[in-house]
Amino acid sequence: xxxxxxxxLGLAAAALVPATTLNAIDFRDTKPDTWKAVSTAxxxxxxxxxxxxxxxxxxxxxxKLAENGGAIPVKxxxxxxxxxxxxxxxxxxxxxxxxxxxxxxxxIDYTLKIKMRKTGKITVIVEGTNGKFYSKVxxxxxxxxxxxx
Amino acid sequence: xxxxxxxxxxxxxVKVLAEHVNAGPEEAEKKKIEPNFIKSVIAKANGKVVFExxxxxxxxxxxxxxxxxxxxxxxxxxxxxxxxxxxxTKSKKKAIK
Numbered sequence: 218x219x220x221x222x223x224x225x226l227g228l229a230a231a232a233l234v235p236a237t238t239l240n241a242i243d244f245r246d247t248k249p250d251t252w253k254a255v256s257t258a259x260x261x262x263x264x265x266x267x268x269x270x271x272x273x274x275x276x277x278x279x280x281k282l283a284e285n286g287g288a289i290p291v292k293x294x295x296x297x298x299x300x301x302x303x304x305x306x307x308x309x310x311x312x313x314x315x316x317x318x319x320x321x322x323x324x325i326d327y328t329l330k331i332k333m334r335k336t337g338k339i340t341v342i343v344e345g346t347n348g349k350f351y352s353k354v355x356x357x358x359x360x361x362x363x364x365x366x
Numbered sequence: 367x368x369x370x371x372x373x374x375x376x377x378x379x380v381k382v383l384a385e386h387v388n389a390g391p392e393e394a395e396k397k398k399i400e401p402n403f404i405k406s407v408i409a410k411a412n413g414k415v416v417f418e419x420x421x422x423x424x425x426x427x428x429x430x431x432x433x434x435x436x437x438x439x440x441x442x443x444x445x446x447x448x449x450x451x452x453x454x455t456k457s458k459k460k461a462i463k
Contacts, residue, residue, distance in 0.1 A: 317418065318419070326433065
């Protein structure tokens with residue numbers, strides 16, 4: 218698929234998505250471009266559009282050096298009242314790893330284990346209920362790649 | 367699937383372990399298996415969605431999640447459901463300790 222068509226589909230998809238956040242959003246169905254994007258920048262664009270997140274308010278913990286790239290523990294915490302939280306990395310064939318929908322008033326306190334086939338950076342974006350975006354970027358050194366790397 | 371839910375103060379901490387190959391296309395090709403991964407996990411308590419994530423093949427094999435939520439007490443049930451890209455789904459209910 219050429220880039221123009223790809224972006225066009227993104228716009229069409231964005232137009233179909235209702236503005237209000239309802240429960241049970243399947244981001245794989247509603248934002249397909251996010252999951253196809255190779256670069257973190259394109260994945261973020263596919264999910265949230267053109268945003269300039271503030272580099273504050275998001276606490277992300279992961280090992281500096283991960284021996285096993287197949288299961289790297291990542292902890293995401295924030296006090297921001299949020300709508301969604303998205304996790305990306307730039308070490309795998311595509312960037313998007315997971316998108317959490319934050320139910321109204323619920324805290325952001327997640328852990329999960331992710332795969333990275335080589336050394337790279339993870340990026341976490343928090344979408345606040347105030348319409349602002351917040352981000353945290355964290356480098357992770359991987360000695361043995363996961364994801365069949 | 368394993369689910370543990372424990373109340374501490376006014377916050378319930380939930381641990382989820384889903385048994386799943388969770389392999390994206392590149393990894394599946396290398397392992398000579400069909401690509402399949404968990405595309406969504408939803409947790410409900412007292413009729414409300416309290417946790418929800420859309421996933422990918424870049425979450426580890428046998429995905430593990432922890433999350434916290436407010437608005438439940440001891441003995442209430444948490445129900446966790448996952449769905450993979452082939453449409454398989456699994457649910458588990460667990461009482462909060």
